[in-house]
Amino acid sequence: MSNLIDQTMIIAILPEIGLVVLIGLVLLFGGIWKGKRLKGLGWLTAAGLGVLIVLSLVFAGPQAENQLVWGNMLHHDWYGLVFRLIFMLGAAITAIIAMEYDYGQKSEFYILLLTSTLGMNLMASAADLIMLYLAFETASIPLYVLAGFLKREKSSVEAGFKYLLFGAMSSALMLFGFSLIYGFTGMTNLADLAQAVVQGVFPPSAVLVSLLLVLIGFSFKISAFPFHFWAPDIYQGAATPISGFLSTASKAAGFSVLLRVMFVVYPSLTGQWQLILGIISGLTMTVGNIIALTQKDLKRLLAYSSIAHAGYILIGISAASAFGVGSAVFYIGTYLLTNLTAFGAVALAGEKTGSFAVDDFDGLSRRSPGLALIMLVSLLSLAGMPPFGGFIAKVLVFAAGVRGGMLWLVAVGALNSIIGLFYYLIVLKHVYLYLPQEGAPKLTFPKPAVATLALLSLGIIVIGTLFSPWYHWALNAAQNLF
Amino acid sequence: MIPLAWYLIFAAAVFSIGLYGVLARKNIVAILMSIELMLTAININLIAFWRYSLDQGLAGQVFTIIVFAVSASEVAVGLALVISIYRRFKEISAEDINLLKW
Numbered sequence: 048m049s050n051l052i053d054q055t056m057i058i059a060i061l062p063e064i065g066l067v068v069l070i071g072l073v074l075l076f077g078g079i080w081k082g083k084r085l086k087g088l089g090w091l092t093a094a095g096l097g098v099l100i101v102l103s104l105v106f107a108g109p110q111a112e113n114q115l116v117w118g119n120m121l122h123h124d125w126y127g128l129v130f131r132l133i134f135m136l137g138a139a140i141t142a143i144i145a146m147e148y149d150y151g152q153k154s155e156f157y158i159l160l161l162t163s164t165l166g167m168n169l170m171a172s173a174a175d176l177i178m179l180y181l182a183f184e185t186a187s188i189p190l191y192v193l194a195g196f197l198k199r200e201k202s203s204v205e206a207g208f209k210y211l212l213f214g215a216m217s218s219a220l221m222l223f224g225f226s227l228i229y230g231f232t233g234m235t236n237l238a239d240l241a242q243a244v245v246q247g248v249f250p251p252s253a254v255l256v257s258l259l260l261v262l263i264g265f266s267f268k269i270s271a272f273p274f275h276f277w278a279p280d281i282y283q284g285a286a287t288p289i290s291g292f293l294s295t296a297s298k299a300a301g302f303s304v305l306l307r308v309m310f311v312v313y314p315s316l317t318g319q320w321q322l323i324l325g326i327i328s329g330l331t332m333t334v335g336n337i338i339a340l341t342q343k344d345l346k347r348l349l350a351y352s353s354i355a356h357a358g359y360i361l362i363g364i365s366a367a368s369a370f371g372v373g374s375a376v377f378y379i380g381t382y383l384l385t386n387l388t389a390f391g392a393v394a395l396a397g398e399k400t401g402s403f404a405v406d407d408f409d410g411l412s413r414r415s416p417g418l419a420l421i422m423l424v425s426l427l428s429l430a431g432m433p434p435f436g437g438f439i440a441k442v443l444v445f446a447a448g449v450r451g452g453m454l455w456l457v458a459v460g461a462l463n464s465i466i467g468l469f470y471y472l473i474v475l476k477h478v479y480l481y482l483p484q485e486g487a488p489k490l491t492f493p494k495p496a497v498a499t500l501a502l503l504s505l506g507i508i509v510i511g512t513l514f515s516p517w518y519h520w521a522l523n524a525a526q527n528l529f
Numbered sequence: 530m531i532p533l534a535w536y537l538i539f540a541a542a543v544f545s546i547g548l549y550g551v552l553a554r555k556n557i558v559a560i561l562m563s564i565e566l567m568l569t570a571i572n573i574n575l576i577a578f579w580r581y582s583l584d585q586g587l588a589g590q591v592f593t594i595i596v597f598a599v600s601a602s603e604v605a606v607g608l609a610l611v612i613s614i615y616r617r618f619k620e621i622s623a624e625d626i627n628l629l630k631w
Contacts, residue, residue, distance in 0.1 A: 177592050177595060180592075180595065180596075180599070181595055181599065184599045184602075188599075188603060188606055191610070192606055192609075192610075195610050198617075199617075200617075201617045201618065201628055202628050202629055204617050204618075205614065205618075205626050205627075205628055205629055206629060207610050208557065208610045208611070208626070209629070211603070211607050211610055212551070212557075212564075215607070216548070216551050216564060216567070219544075219547075219564060219567040219568055219571065220548075220567075222568070223544060223567075223570075225592075226571050226574040226575050226578065227574075229575065229578060229588065229589065229592065230537075230574065230575075230577075230578030233578075233582040233588075234588070235592065279629075283629055284629050
């Protein structure tokens with residue numbers, strides 16, 4: 048590898064360069080624009096991310112297999128690219144929903160959002176422990192601030208601090224695992240580490256300890272049992288679009304590194320981590336779904352449902368095959384669209400009525416038929432009903448689980464889907480069957496946000512019916528890990 | 530020369546003290562300090578491993594510097610959040626900051 052910067056290296060980090068430029072632009076216009084025009088910051092962010100998505104699709108496609116760039120710090124492969132597109136899409140949607148509210152009139156909000164996206168992008172393509180850690184924190188630290196962004200509200204401030212506390216603690220545990228990995232092998236490159244594990248340079252007991260410590264950090268990020276307890280508190284306290292971002296893009300970033308590290312560094316221990324992840328998966332979905340049954344607050348309910356979904360995604364991963372990883376990636380993409388739609392709809396209705404209690408969504412179908420329909424699509428897709436995307440995604444991970452010999456886990460998953468269906472239908476019962484309170488006015492919502500959500504709902508149906516091109520992408524991405 | 534194991538035991542001890550502090554302390558500033566303690570322990574680990582190991586390069590030192598930088602920014606954000614907590618709650622004891630629970 049030459050020391051000069053060549054074209055491939057620039058192309059490999061094209062989306063990241065674009066993000067940095069976009070951060071600069073937002074900063075600049077945040078200073079120039081005043082008053083009502085500040086709303087344009089949301090448009091600028093979303094449009095910029097849209098342009099970046101198109102540019103990366105056209106130009107940033109990798110030419111060779113498993114190419115390493117920037118001094119072996121980053122991978123340049125389909126796997127990274129697919130995840131980067133997912134993160135940028137999530138950030139764009141979050142910006143569109145957020146720009147209607149007070150916090151969306153500040154340039155800091157978008158800068159933090161974009162910085163976090165930048166970190167996630169690097170997480171998905173990191174090829175070195177040092178890069179991985181740095182990207183992990185670049186993605187996390189802005190999110191701590193964003194969770195506590197509403198600094199006049201007690202609950203938001205509390206959410207921000209709690210998130211920082213749990214996040215810093217779990218990343219310190221993960222880092223302790225990294226320091227052991229580095230110490231026993233003297234290497235930090237992920238692919239070299241796999242060699243060290245196979246050749247036995249790395250004593251087996253130390254390998255297992257490092258594996259567990261690293262898993263703690265990642266489980267926190269994907270909110271898997273037993274490190275899921277932060278999620279409901281933070282999702283409830285943070286501004287709703289941010290909760291949506293945390294539950295989708297941030298979780299997807301956690302999965303992107305989990306997959307990369309498990310399949311690249313520890314392929315020789317597949318038997319062990321398959322079982323560990325299988326058990327975590329079963330517990331995660333069961334705990335998430337059962338506690339969700341008792342929730343009265345819609346944001347908390349969605350938080351527990353997002354914990355349960357992390358469990359379903361883990362089924363695909365614990366199958367430990369290209370098919371399993373492909374279906375997990377497909378699930379992550381579908382889940383991002385679906386959950387952002389659900390959180391977006393809840394954000395619009397809840398901010399308007401000032402309450403997120405399930406009871407206050409009574410008769411939403413009378414007060415705003417359009418939004419109620421969007422909620423119907425997203426919640427049914429989360430529950431895994433055909434013809435929505437969630438159905439195909441669930442079928443694929445379950446099929447991967449069966450093929451990977453994790454029959455018991457698939458059985459647990461199927462039972463959990465039924466529990467899940469139950470509480471999603473309860474919410475829909477409130478929305479559709481109950482009458483609104485006397486004299487409750489009709490609700491009107493900002494047009495761009497509703498149009499985006501309608502487009503996303505359409506996307507959910509498209510993914511559920513014409514799934515093969517998207518699935519092909521996911522499978523292509525998965526192939527890079529094997 | 531002092532054996533590597535001594536450094537590792539020392540680092541593990543500091544790390545455990547930090548972890549205990551995060552889980553048991555009530556004052557949120559003390560909790561932040563405990564997190565710093567955990568990260569310091571990791572730095573000791575990394576530097577000791579680098580000094581004693583087969584690594585011909587500088588990966589250990591680079592890693593340590595990055596951990597320094599990250600922990601500094603983490604504590605900066607942490608203290609900012611402590612200030613905004615103090616403004617809202619007039620309190621910095623973790624027990625009294627409990628609006629969010631099921």
